[in-house]
Amino acid sequence: MLLMKCGFLHQTFITTIVLLSTFCKDSNSQFGLKIPGFTINVTTRVTVQRNLCVHIPCTFQIPSIYTLPSNAQGAWLKFNNLQHNVVARKDGLDDPQDKYPRFFLTGEVWKGDCSLRISDAKAEDDSLYTFRLEDRGVPYSFAEVSPKVTVTDLTDTPEISTTGTLVAGERVTLTCTSPGRCAGEAPKITWEGATVRKAMVHRYTIYYGDGTRTYHSNLTFSPSIKDNMEKLLCIVTFTDNLSSKSEIVELEVEDAPPKSTTVCSSMDSKLIAGIIIGNIIILLLAGLGLLFFIKRHMKNAGNRPHESKPQGNESAYQDLHGQSIHTYEKITMK
Ligand SMILES: *[C@@H]1O[C@H](CO)[C@@H](O)[C@H](O)[C@H]1NC(C)=O
């Protein structure tokens, strides 16, 4: 009887949720209606610079009476006035990158992961976003937390690898790295400066496991002494023609040292090493000699028990006497 009552309550609960969620499919997000058991963990505020990207970690829970199938669908919606448009959807069928190239639902929906990535952020992305679970069994908009994405001006700049002092005639490679680690379109990287004319430019991309990448450009050249104090910078231009300049690098080039100097300095170091080793050997020998001397002294002292209690002048004489013997022994030993 109790079991039946519980079963009935359970049934009613499910029916209520299903009815509510079906009824609210389009309105619960708008009115922020919350059904118990449905929760979402996501930040409320995100800031991204124009042309860069942002990853928004997100997880959600549904009442434990539901289990999501492995092809569970979900979508992120963007609010424009009272409208909401899907910007990213994962349905396991279409490649979401094709329809919504800059928004990507990175999370596995059936595991309760609703993480979102925005690439190449544009001014119009500045908005509120809501995650909607679109599984047939439990359609539900998690409208109680809608992250607000704020798009700011691009302030990050490309960076040129540090150079140090360059040596005339020695080939060098400087690397310019575009800001951000994104999944969007590759920006254009250009170099400016007198040195660029004689340089080789090689651009490349580094791919990371999570689908993001960084963009780089190598500038390879052999500096001459005339390049000293030359200025160099790199400029990254994004797909919307907005660009960002690196800090200006001033080249520091010095003459290559003459060959003889190199030989001389290497000989110097050998000489120093030789002196150090020689000193160590001398010290070792001196130490051994001292040890030998002490050993002998102790042996002699033990051999003369009748002299162990010297007094007054006699003792001074005996000490002196002993010393002279040792000195003599040492000399003969050598
Ligand atoms: C670019 O330059 C860096 C630094 O010299 C070097 O490690 C890297 O291999 C270069 N990459 C390419 C693709 O030339």
Ligand SMILES: *[C@@H]1O[C@H](CO)[C@@H](O)[C@H](O)[C@H]1NC(C)=O
């Ligand atoms: C960027 O500039 C180029 C020429 O400078 C132009 O052809 C292109 O249409 C511009 N793109 C945008 C998105 O404004």
